[in-house]
Amino acid sequence: MTCHSHFKSLAIAAAIALPLSGLSIYSPALAQQTVKIGSVLSVTGPASFLGEPEDKTLRMYVDKINAAGGVAGKKIELVIYDDGGDANKARTFATRLIEDDKVVAMVGGSTTGTTMAMVPVFEEAQVPFISLAGAIEVVDPVRKFIFKTPHTDKMACEKIFENLKQRNFTKIAMISGTDGFGASMRAQCVKVAPTYGVQIIAEETYGPRDSDMTAQLTKIKGVAGVQAVVNPGFGQGPAIVTRNYAQLGMSATPLYQSHGVASKSFIELAGPAAEGVRLPAAALLVGDKLPDGDPQKKVVVDYKQTFEATAKQPVSTFGGHAYDGLYIMVEAMKRANSTDAKKVRDEIEKTKGFVGTGGIVTMSPTDHLGLDLSAFRMLEVKGGDWTLLPPGT
CATH class of the missing domain: 3.40.50.2300 (Response regulator)
Structure with a gap:
């Protein structure tokens, strides 16, 4: 044997x-x-x-x-x-x-x-x-x-807000999952936002089993002055948010996801709606695109x-x-x-x-x-x- x-x-x-x-x-x-x-x-x-x-x-x-x-x-x-x-x-x-x-x-x-x-x-x-x-x-x-x-989720917030600052975005909306990770990241983002001069002017949440976030996103869409939307969450929720976001014609407003969706399955679930979405993630997802001198590349x-x-x-x-x-x-x-x-x-x-x-x-x-x-x-x-x-x- x-x-x-x-x-x-x-x-x-x-x-x-x-x-x-x-x-x-x-x-x-x-x-x-x-x-x-x-x-x-x-x-x-x-x-x-x-x-x-x-x-x-x-x-x-x-x-x-x-x-x-x-x-x-x-x-x-x-x-x-x-x-x-x-x-x-x-x-x-x-x-x-x-x-x-x-x-x-x-x-x-x-x-x-x-x-x-x-x-x-x-x-x-x-x-x-x-x-x-x-x-x-x-x-x-x-x-x-x-x-x-x-x-950590705190680091994800910081990396996203760093990018928002580079783009001169100061007013954002958040739509967060109510799961352990989503709730924790939401709290961290609220805490670090002022450090980056970011104001959260609209907030919505969704549950881990929700299959449509159109109602929450419609409310965000109705708030004047939102320059970008951040989605703390993991699992299928962020892919649904991304699809609904495109369906509502919101794609002109940048959408940020967390490292909680850093796998190809997110892109597959969200489909063409994922185009243009930004998120912080480990070098692993872009290993072949790293410069040869990068210590993580090998x-x-x-x-x-x-x-x-x-x-x-x-x-x-x-x-x-x-x-x-x-x-x-x-x-x-x-x-x-x-x-x-x-x-x-x-x-x-x-x-x-x-x-x-x-x-x-x-x-x-x-x-x-x-x-x-x-x-x-x-x-x-x-x-x-x-x-x-x-x-x-």
Whole structure:
């Protein structure tokens, strides 16, 4: 029996034995000398566009790491649960990872809601948790065992407002999702707007299951003086907003989205209406368009080629967050020459100059993200694809 077929049979056996567990993969490594790393992801459900590429990324790169000899003398045993985007399930699985699976570290948490439900579990157990969620509240205030890889919603607001300022736009409207990420980003944008001389003169919201935002956008359209519209949100909502925006003939007013829609699926869902939309995102989406001297170019191009060849789907920044989280964790274990949870935590916090898909990461006791605004690129949809905006445009 080949290693691959043996792994498949194990996965099938696990699925049969645990029909209600949500466990999607257990162990790609069977050696006695293993280190267990856990993950709880939204592989199915409304946030699957986040969780699915994260899941595929973790699987493919754990296999690569194990094939190269593992970490700190041990093979990685990966335990992944699918929370379906449900925060209560996420917390249950987090507890299971600690109490039953005895993981020494965790990379996961596709959404802000599921992440925040799991934070107390890992903090109390003193097990390092690198989240893949967007909101700043994951790492602010700093908690000893909690880290994250994606740019924050506050940074997204700052990058958007920086661009608005360059274009001399001072009066905007916001239409925000009421989900955890949308609500958090809306609050951050309201907070930082005055710093950039931006006035929010109209505001609307929509729920995660809403399928038409025409009424809210019609109200915004009726407010005089709106120079641009900002849409904090993720999932299908922003694509619906973008389509309704075009249907109402609002396309002459610039529309900004967040990094919460930084995948090709947003462009596919929004269709031609996405043309001209701007958003801040990681370099990963425009890796091939980066100058050769860019320190991130090799990392993002290699990840994109590996992911697309293996997963047979376009790369997204979300899988990239999982790549960054896994390798920050693995490099911390290598530096510690240990898989002890507390030693690994200490080394994660000492991460310096890590070149990832999201940027160049340097963490500290007061910064458990380690990215600054330069890690964000401002993109615009042109010809049905992402283009990199030159600085100052």
